[in-house]
Amino acid sequence: MPEEALLKIEKVSKHFGGIYAVNNVSLDIHEGGIWSMVGPNGSGKSTLFNTILGLYKPDEGTISFKGERINNMYPYQIYARGLVNSFQTPRIFHSMTILDNMLVAARGHQGDSMWNSLFMRKKWQKQEEKLIDEALNLLEFVELNRMAFSPAAELSGGQRKLLELAKVLMAKPTLLLLDEPAAGINPVLAKKIFRKLNEISRNGTTFLIIEHRLDLLFEFASWTYVLNKGSIIATGKPKDIVNNPVFYQAYLGEE
């Protein structure tokens, strides 16, 4: 393992009014593989993700990515550094086509700048062609390619989830945070997706995934953090964690 953690979270807290959604959490994610996070509903997993991404400002603590402090940055700056997330509730652009949703997410599209889009149209047209190919491949993988040119508003709930996932893969991030990517997806496709993520993780993208489905974690995740009431209560290999009594107590409530 490399010495320095890819993502380092130190003593991070985030509260809403009186509720400590995230309470003094510290954790390290190192480069490579699939990392996971589990915990009962409302334990603060999504809040932690949104705090890492800069959508919420942490009340306390520091977050660093590749050794650089990111907890005072805007989300777009964090994205530019290769740290990207997918939302638990998909946030897609309804009136745009599915393909356009994918293309918005691409990182470093030269046509994103006003000057280029007006005066350097040749420059990004080539890039756009390549990006469209990539996007269509990803869409084919999540079985949405036939709808590529339809408005995203026409998608079903599960399909929106799939688009949310496919779209962040367009960014080719260094670290990708996925918030329950398999929720609402049929089990066969969910498994296929995890296999694909596993394959991608071998090509330089590290994953941190929130997932309630333990069978998928057993098979694919190398490490897991258990969050309960905003704090990390256990950590280890998924197989070992499930044998930890603390884990059951968290899910079943106080006995």
Place this chain on the structure above:
Amino acid sequence: MDINWAQILLNSVITGSIYLIGAIGLSVTYRLSNFSNFAHAEFITLGAFIGYWVSSQLGWGLLPAFIIAFLLTGTVSLLCYRGIFQPLAKRGASTIHLMIASIAVGFIIRYSIGAGWGWTPQYFLNTWTTYEVGAIRITGLWLLLILVTLTSALTMHFALMRTKLGKAIRASSSNPELAAASGINVNRVILITWFIGAGLAAIAGIFRGASTQVWPMTGWDIILPIFAVVVLGGIGNYHGAIVAAFIIGLTENIGVVALTNLGLATEYRMALAFLIIIITLIVKPQGLAMFFRRA
């Protein structure tokens, strides 16, 4: 220069009073219906015209003028809400679409008034005695205004705090879903606030009309200071609005003195209220509401 501070203070109270009665309805409906109703300006104008018509054209006196203006304007407001804003909201219109629709409704009312009464300014026929108490001068109209403002402010305060309807209004404005879930008929609450709010706007219109002139722009002339009261007080916050109204009143009246001394046009006193809107929205959009529990 000799500055008559007592008079300035009194004038501020008077200006603030009109703004306050004009602002309450706008503030509460903004909060409950989620858009700022620009046609509120025309509720003020309509009130002024109905008041003028009843008291000066029909010669029935002021009290009937107040009552009829309140009821008729309230009814027009209800019709606008039921006939236009609610159907739009049901069809999923955005806040911006609702705001544009309210400007359109304002046009319809304003120019209908223009068609009915014409655009030449009209004046109330009442004459008011002027009283001099020490250094300050006050007319009967102002005394009446202060009386009406005090009564309605106190009535509203106790109604909001003590009555079932008041509690329902407060609950609906702080959390509509929760209010609906706990058995409050939020829709009915909204209808009532549209009615009363516009009725009060009509009263403000009569006072404004009686002290200046009555013409189709009577309401639009003061809608931005009224917006300043709504915004500074915190949208939907009654007690905040009271404080804000007098702050805006003071700013305008002290502003006039300051502007004259600086050699600037007194027209800028309006600009002060406008600046308050801009600064509040940018710096602290919840306005003075941060000092008050939701009311």
Place this chain on the structure above:
Amino acid sequence: MSIIPYLLDFVVFVGIFGIMALSLNLEYGFTGLANFGKVAFFLIGAYTYAILSQTGAPFYLCLIASALTSAIGGLLISLPALRLREDYLAIVTLTTGEILRLIVKSEDWIGGGIWGITVSPAIKMTGASPTSKILVNIGLVFICMAICFIIIQLLTHSPYGRVIRAIREDEVAAEALGKNRSKYKAQIFMLGSAMAGIAGGLFAQYLRFIDPYMFLPIVTFTVWIMVLLGGPANNWGALLGAALVQLFDRGTNLIKDYFTLPIDPTNLQYILFGVLIILVLLYRPQGLLKESEIKTEALRSARARGSTAKNREG
């Protein structure tokens, strides 16, 4: 009154308001920025043009200056306001417009205060007939409109256009996908204001006289009607809306000349305006023309490939 100058006058106004509608469409239709102070930038452009024309500057310099001052005004106003909720932005921009009008009204040294300011002929047309003067104006207005149209068309059918539409739909999601939403909004606000400034300059150049009463909030509202009627996020829609609203305006004015009505036609005109916009919002909230999809060459060829692939399968 002869019909020809009247028609030509109509065409000039369609052009000037076409530019206004295009620029509001860029701001609101594509980016979701509810600018309720459009008239402020129209005013800045018009006064810049008028003041500069009096120094003897040629029309193109005056127009460029109009665009620049409005753009700077747009930037100054947008910077603090960009992170505001949409309805707050609307109120702030509306108020800004009123402050600006108050300033030009009260400060005689800027543009003559309430007495207004005459615009020197920045295009030398001594001896030309009134009709040919209008024709020159039409030419100028439509060249400017064409340039604005092409710029917006290029911008909205590009990856940039995709980003601003994403910001309109969900600005937080767009930011989480790496888009600096404040930067994009400021750029759009500047560009939109520059175009409104050009429209203002053309307005001053054509009328040869301006005063503060020409820049009431109603101008803003008229432009909004054009965009909402024509169809937000469709540039042809903005032009169609501008033409229709002008037509409506002229139509009701013509009625005034030829018929006697029991109601004053000016009042009737605005009442009908109000009714029209409410009907549009109720029954055709997307406007007459629907939002135009993003078109780039790469997308077009991908779509063509997609359909041939489907045909082969089928």
